[in-house]
Amino acid sequence: MIRKLDSVLLAQNKFIYNYKNMRWAKGRNETYLCFVVKRRLGPDSLSFDFGHLHNRTGCHAELLFLSYLGALCPGLWGCADDRNRRLSYSVTWFCSWSPCANCATTLTRFLRQTPNLRLRIFVSRLYFCDLEGSPHVEGLRDPRRAGVQVKVMSYKDYFYCWQTFVAHRLSRFKAWEGLHTNYVLCQEN
């Protein structure tokens, strides 16, 4: 069983504040990304690592994650086994904002060149997708065309994140008001 120190877990209030899927998320000037890395061995996949990060100035969370990928997934590149095959990984991430157009393009290009990496994206809120003609709607469409599963987080996803990434102690995830309604609204985009 994977066991990590509390310091790598998110504080409860930080999780709630950043992932709350309210329609106008005032003051959420950061983006958090919680991730699970699994190594795929034939039909089985084993949990390999997990954690979270947030953007730094000038680097969106998604691209920051990509910069850590080599360390998170040893053998993803190069030939890692005696039969000259690369190792396969699957990554699931939960992002507080959906990817912007630029990140989506970079991500899509990256994944096309890395077929041994499978990615699933869950997003809590849609980044600038309300505006008419928003280029960031591509943040949802572009990766999908490359075979990435992109979904809006629902109650069960928040629940899972709470259990997996948050220092919850013994407290159970408690849904905020409007969670489900906001989820439904987001999902329609």
Next chain:
DNA sequence: ATTTTCAAT
């Protein structure tokens, strides 16, 4: 009706 967003100060 309007509010908000991977800051800028």
